[in-house]
Amino acid sequence: MTFPDIMIILARGAGYTILVTIASVSAGLAAGLFLSVLGTLRWKAVSFFLGAYTYVFRSIPVLVLLFLVFFGLPGLGIRISPFVSIVLTLGLISGAYLAEIFRGAMAGVGQDEILAAEASGMNRMQVFLYIIFPQMFRMSIPGMINEFTTVLKYTPFAYTVGIPEIMKEAMSLAVMTLRGLEIYLALGIIYFIIYRLFVMLFMTLEKKYRIPGLAPE
Amino acid sequence: MDPFINDLIVYWPQLLAGLERTLILMVIVSLTGLAGGVCVFYLTLVKSSILHKWTEAYISFFIGTPLLVHLFLMYYGLPQLGIRLSALTVAVIGFTLNVSAYNARYLATAYNGLDKEELEAARAQGFKHSETFRLIILPQVMRLSVPSLTNQVIQNLKDTSVAFLIQYHDLFAQIQEIASSNFHFFKAYMTAALVYLALVSIVVLAARRFERFISLPGFETH
Amino acid sequence: MALIQVRNLVKKFDGRDVLKGVSIDLYKGQAKVLMGTSGCGKSTLLRCLNLLVQPTSGQVIFKGEDITLPGVDVRKVRGEIGFVFQHFALYRHLTVEENVTLGLRKIKKIKSREASEKASYELNRVGMFEHRNKYPAQLSGGQKQRAAIVRALAMDPDVLFLDEPTSALDPQMSREVVTVINRLFLDNITMFCVTHDAFLAKYISDSIVFMDDGVIVAEDIAERLFYESADPRIKQFFMSVADHR
Ligand SMILES: Nc1ncnc2c1ncn2[C@@H]1O[C@H](COP(=O)(O)OP(=O)(O)O)[C@@H](O)[C@H]1O
Ligand SMILES: [Mg+2]
16 A cells, blocks of 8 residues: 555545534534624623633633533433534634624724714614625635634544544544554645645635735734 | 543542643754754845755745654665654654755844945944844844744644654544544543643743744834 | 045846945035935945945945955944935844944944943933833834934944934934934034925035936035026926925
8 A cells, every 4th residue: 555545545545534614613603703793882791792602612622522512412312423522522612712803803893984974874784794894804804714724623622522534534544454644644745735735726716806905914 | 530631540640741742842943943943044034046946945845844754764665774753853854954944034034124325334343244133133033923923833733743744652542542433533632622722722822922032113013 | 525426326126226326425524415305315325334235246345445346344334334325224123222232232333331331321411311111112203303313323434324313203203313413413423415495405415416206416505506506407306395385
């Protein structure tokens, strides 16, 4: 079995890794957006909840939360599939980080523009949809790429709950062939390729929808 | 008394030993990662284009690939060449390579924001490249990157829990052990989560004090 | 012999000639002002003279030695030329005093105590002594530039280069700085100063060099250059400068 063979065998399992990543990031984006929109309400109880949420989920290690969700929750009678467990775990955690990123980007939206929109008769929802969101989203792109990368790099943990993604494939292949060195090297390269492809994709999208003067540094 | 609490008391010495290993790993890799980050950052400033490319490739590779893969590569792959490293050694090497890449990136970002005329002034005064780095660049970029660098320490603390997957008997590994002996999984992992929450809080408080301690007029980071 | 002799200096950036054969002499005790439209190559010329920018061809003879030749101790040359920048370029993590003493300690290898005494003395002369423990972020523009001038002077340079030292300042602060530079002029400090400020040019110089598009067009005393020059480029330049004031 040559090195390219190993690469090919492992690459076949990459689909699951990408699936887990995309599902988790989507969950994180939804959570992050929801939280940052909640934050704009400026209600005391809500901001306390938001603060607590981000603090807690930025403090607990991914692996601990994953084990709590997958192995712990059944003790309370809640059974969750491995896939949902990892997506929930990574979604909750990246949601906390993304909420911070969105909050920061939202603070950068010009107050006078918001005022102008309100003056023209838009309601809060419209101001958010047409003025704040488009600007905030563009400015968050570097932060979102970082968060995406982080999630991708945590997906190998999925093997600990029995999901057949590439880490798991690599481990069983290593046990069978006793050639861990090449296998884990190939694995690293595959992750790197996935990472580069996604970064390139984001960059192209960012360029395509870029507005002069609104590009993040 | 709750049987789980009772177990915690029985296993107390083991838990403490695990906590100690977690903290040791965190402290070591935070220090080596900082030193490594400064070195890699220095290399990014070197004019030689080949070295520059390699340094960028290094940073990009370690930011783009999972730590766990590096740990497995060394822990399960290297014995194939007859090299057997302890779990702690593997963890320290793997974390250091990763953390250095991140820290170098933070420092480079801060560097891009520096006033380039100031660096020209240092050259005009007759400072060597290495002196400019040590006396002018480093004191400034370190101060400007304090929030990112301390965040990285928190990240390190949390990520040490990964090391149990290569048989490092850290805090999380010990809590796992208790859980698998008494089957109180929820309570065990909840305990783990609370302990990490407490540890992170301590680091956050320490980081705030440190930030205030080294802050200068014009370098306020909050 | 002149302290600095420039002969046929050429500098190309990406194949474009920015300096097209500049020759100029600066004698000890002389103060020259360099004027010319923005982008004509003034900063580049200044930076070629202390090798912050490597000239493409030509000679720069500093104290009898051609410093464009390989094997020259560049850092020694730079240590003997003081440089003051448009945006002050103070080291932001150091206090005013530390800004002044850093070069003394690390380059001139002077002991900390002596360096700090020297700094205090020099800072006192420009009215900056009371601000010696402040950081750049706590100073006004005029104070920053005075500190930057002291930082350069404290090294006892053979010559002081100033690149638009008042351009980033409002008129009030600009006056503080002009006063300081004027005193240096009266003390016969050798100076080469780039400025757009005709007022500054007149009061701090023995003669004015006018440059256009990488070549020296004229060199004369202020009055003759300002009022009697027939060259349309010079006339136009001083009209536009006058408009700004
Ligand atoms: N490092 C550089 N690389 C490329 N071009 C440069 C560089 N420095 C200056 N130039 C160009 O050289 C010309 C002269 O610049 P400069 O000497 O700064 O003008 P001045 O100081 O008279 O305004 C400008 O057109 C500028 O764009
Ligand atoms: Mg200039």
